[in-house]
Amino acid sequence: MYRKIMVPIDLAHLDLLEPSLATVADLARHYDAEICYVGVTAAQPTSVARTPEEYQQKLDAFAGERAKVHGQPVSTRTITSPDPVADLDDLLIDAIDDVGVDLVVMPTHPPSHLDALIPSHGGKVATHTDVSVFLVRPSKQ
């Protein structure tokens, strides 16, 4: 049913990604799908990498590590932006078409009143694409 799954990755906050990484691994095995890990990084040095190239290498390493866990084929894409915090949603929405995926799996926080001012990334992506989007909430334990 799904051939290629896109998973936005924030290498600076990997701990928040755990639940969605487990979910995507199960989904990929079930549908025998490829997983494309997408990272959006600043053009400037960040806490993760001092250059976009270095970010790409770290993302590749991360994807390789995940491949060992779930055994499905993986690919990566690094997108740089002069203002990643503001551009994130639009860049992810563009990447869906560029990468050619049919499912997006991404973590999201529980809804809150603040969403009115700063909408959640998952919600924004879901309302701006025609592919399926699976938003994974943090586990309740």
Place this chain on the structure above:
Amino acid sequence: MANQSHDEGAQEKPSEGIPAPEGPANLIDTDYVIGQDNITASPMGINLDLHGKVFTFSSLVILFFVIITLALQDQVEPIYNGLFSFLTGNLAWFFLLAANIFVILSVVLIFTPLGKVRIGGMNATPDFSYLGWFSMLFAAGMGIGLMFYGVSEPLTHYGTAIGGTAMENGARTDWAPLGAAEGNESGAISLGMAATIFHWGLHPWGIYAVVALALALFSYNKGLPLTMRSIFYPILGERVWGWPGHVIDILAVFATLFGLATSLGLGATQASAGLGYLFGVPETNTTMVLLIMGITAVALVSILLGVDKGVQRLSQLNMVLAALLLLFVIFVGPTLLITTGIFENLVAYVVNLPALSNPFGREDANFTQGWTAFYWAWWIAWSPFVGMFIARVSRGRSVREFLIAVLLVPSVVSVIWMTAFGGTAIDQVVREGFEGVQDAALELQLFVMLGELPLTAITSFVGIVLVMVFFITSSDSGSLVIDSITAGGKVDAPKPQRIFWAIIEGAVAIALLLGGGLTALQTAVITTGLPFTLVLLAACYAIVKGLMSEPRT
């Protein structure tokens, strides 16, 4: 925007640690990790990621200055003023000399092979189009100033120049530039225009270019955080991550925040004067507070949209409006005078440049100290903000391209702008005998000048809109800059922090507007020009050293 896709399947996983970057690059070898001194928290679901010391101390310093300026206005104002007179009076030569060094370095770099170095590495591609990039450079650098001083400054220098010199006890008491041009109308016009262009041409942009180039180089090419302290790495080494670096960053936050807040306050005063002149809107505190709140609210929306969709779009809008207004003045005003004047003023500028920029043995002390040194201190105090913002949007440009766009193009635009607006106003005085502009308050001079041309209501309205949009772009680019400094150089810190700083700017502006002390604090900001001159001189050394070790294409 760079997209790269790699198939990973068979590839071996790299070992732990920081991998070497691809392609030719020359990262500085440091163990410092951006954000390592940061504090992260999530109060009430709002994510925060801040440099503990820089954020805390900057906030305390800001609070301290707001409180003492409001509470002890009569006591602190003489202190600020005394400090400022001391700086411009005794150290004018230092400001003039330093600014000359910045211009000479920038011009020389254009013509040396170092100009081939590309910001962000040999394979970097620009993040913004030429138009978008240039609009942002210009809006951040001086947009608002041109609106207010474009008419008044040429007129003032013309007036003092034609008045001639006056001596008392062996010292000049007049404010004329150089040797003045007593009774010589055309001589006074060209000296007045040369002096104005001098203050708005190569020197201010040389100051910005040095800060921006140093920051861009050390951030994009050397991998250091995008914050003021990185400039000092070649001098201080690893110590830059400790207190010496904290102090530089806190000072940059201080200058940027109070520079913005005082400009916002004074800008609201001026916008409300324009609205009063045009539409009879009452010039009360309420009007001004509403203006500041409105400007801040639009700035907030723009900040949330980000650099690309917020600041860039607004800057382009402003560029179009400013170009329309300029063309209108050129074609409806004294067209022939302006078109020939552009060339003549450029020549007058070039001819008078050596004398105007000479730091030593000047006879025109009032002009040198009261105008030139004041301007230089102001541009330098403003340079951490403008420089950091320019650096942020300049990735992918070669050093040569960068310097031409930051130094030469804005200088040419300043010549054209000053000639059109100042030339028209001088023409109104000289040929039409219309004294209205000269007699009007500073904030009204542009509108009175436009009032003598047709379609006044439309052009004045465009003028007011321009002023307000320039303030919006300053407010949101300033919030981006302050946020990144107080987040230890992180440009991807959570959004609520930008909102916080934009609101603080507006709130400080309102507090100072209502409680008094706007001009006092502006004076305090200008005094930061002295320490930042030292930072900029260090930046010159850092630029040359940094560029020498870069690959050139």
